[in-house]
Each structure stands twice: as C-alpha cells, then as structure tokens.
Amino acid sequence: EIVLAQSPGTLSLSPGERATLSCRASQSVSSSHVAWYQQKPGQAPRLLIYGASSRATDIPDRFSGSGSGTDFTLTISRLEPEDFAMYYCQQYVSSTGTFGQGTKVEIK
Amino acid sequence: EVQLEQSRAEVKKPGESLTISCKGSGYRFTNYWIGWVRQMPGKGLEWMGIIHPGHSETRYRPSFQGQVTISADKSINTAYLQWSSLKASDTAIYYCARHLTTSSWSPFAYWGQGTLLTVSS
Numbered sequence: 001e002i003v004l005a006q007s008p009g010t011l012s013l014s015p016g017e018r019a020t021l022s023c024r025a026s027q028s029v030s031s032s033h034v035a036w037y038q039q040k041p042g043q044a045p046r047l048l049i050y051g052a053s054s055r056a057t058d059i060p061d062r063f064s065g066s067g068s069g070t071d072f073t074l075t076i077s078r079l080e081p082e083d084f085a086m087y088y089c090q091q092y093v094s095s096t097g098t099f100g101q102g103t104k105v106e107i108k
Numbered sequence: 109e110v111q112l113e114q115s116r117a118e119v120k121k122p123g124e125s126l127t128i129s130c131k132g133s134g135y136r137f138t139n140y141w142i143g144w145v146r147q148m149p150g151k152g153l154e155w156m157g158i159i160h161p162g163h164s165e166t167r168y169r170p171s172f173q174g175q176v177t178i179s180a181d182k183s184i185n186t187a188y189l190q191w192s193s194l195k196a197s198d199t200a201i202y203y204c205a206r207h208l209t210t211s212s213w214s215p216f217a218y219w220g221q222g223t224l225l226t227v228s229s
C-alpha cells in the first residue's frame with residue numbers, strides 16, 4: 001500500500017499569507033494520479049486539484065498544485081478567510097487509493 | 109447536476125447488522141465507479157473500497173476486506189455499504205463519492221453528505 005505523509009500537521013498563518021502544504025509518498029506515484037481535497041468542519045471533502053496540478057471546477061486560481069515522483073505540493077497563494085480548513089492529499093494510481101493524514105490550516 | 113444522496117444517521121448496538129445507501133442522480137449511474145470513505149471522530153479520511161455499478165467489480169482496501177461489503181443495485185441507481193456484525197470501532201461518518209471520470213484511476217469529484225454511524229451498547 002502506498003503511504004502518504006503530509007506535513008506540517010498544522011499550519012498557522014494569517015489571511016493574505018502564502019500556504020505551502022507537502023505530501024510525500026512512500027513510493028513513486030505518477031503525477032497524473034495525485035489529488036488534493038479541502039474539508040471544512042461538518043462538510044464533505046471537496047476536490048481542489050487532480051492530476052497533481054489541474055484545478056477542479058470552480059476552484060479559484062489561488063490554489064495550485066505541483067510535484068512529481070514522491071513529493072507533491074499544494075500552494076495557496078494568498079489565504080482568504082474561507083481557506084482555513086483541513087487539506088488532504090490522495091493517490092489513486094494503485095488498485096486501492098489512499099489519503100494522507102491531513103494538514104490543518106488555521107488562523108494565526 | 110450530479111448528486112449523491114446518502115441514507116440517514118444510524119444508532120446501532122454492537123453485533124447488529126446494517127446497510128447504508130447512496131443514491132446517485134444526474135448522470136449515468138452504470139458508467140462511474142463509486143467509492144466509500146470512512147472518517148472516524150476527529151480523524152482523517154480513509155479509502156475503504158470502490159464498486160463499478162455497471163459490472164459490479166469491487167475493490168477493497170486490505171484492512172476493510174472481510175469487514176464490510178460494498179454492493180450496488182443499478183436498477184435503482186444505489187450503492188450500499190453493509191456490515192454483518194457492528195463494533196464500537198465502526199463509529200464514524202461514512203461518505204460515498206463518485207469518480208471524476210469513468211476510470212477508477214481518477215479522483216473523487218462528487219461526494220454524498222455523509223452518513224453518521226454510532227455504535228454503542
């Protein structure tokens with residue numbers, strides 16, 4: 001099973017700042033098969049990024065994804081108040097997909 | 109508009125059986141894989157397994173194999189997650205989700221609202 005490790009566990013930032021979230025895979029993953037999700041309390045997750053760098057429908061361009069091999073990054077260029085939430089990466093290349101443990105982006 | 113409507117919250121006792129459901133609408137149900145994701149209280153997302161309603165091929169994460177059964181009834185556009193004997197550790201929110209494309213190698217783009225399961229004596 002491919003294990004995904006996200007870091008940091010918590011990111012404390014102010015609105016307007018840049019957020020950089022990391023996701024490291026236990027083995028090489030095709031960049032075509034990495035996604036990022038946002039989840040707010042009491043809500044279902046929402047797809048943000050797929051194929052490592054493609055934005056899902058209606059996702060603002062302040063969200064961007066990059067990476068290859070075992071290292072992937074989600075960047076939020078300027079944090080808006082509604083961006084403070086949990087973020088999960090996922091790989092879907094193996095026959096069973098896996099999620100990272102999540103990064104919480106909280107208001108500093 | 110693609111929608112996934114999940115069954116209501118459940119409170120059950122250990123040892124009881126349960127089936128929860130996920131009804132898809134707004135798309136051709138038989139063309140897209142549907143998955144189930146567990147979220148235990150205060151914890152992250154866990155991929156449980158997926159099913160293709162068109163031909164009923166099913167894949168399970170090893171840790172969930174034998175613990176739950178995923179099925180689908182294409183005649184009523186509904187997927188199911190079933191337990192034969194619940195444990196307290198099954199307490200969680202369970203989400204169903206549809207893949208972005210017809211391939212299983214695509215992310216979960218559409219999500220149900222979640223079904224909260226509480227297992228307590």
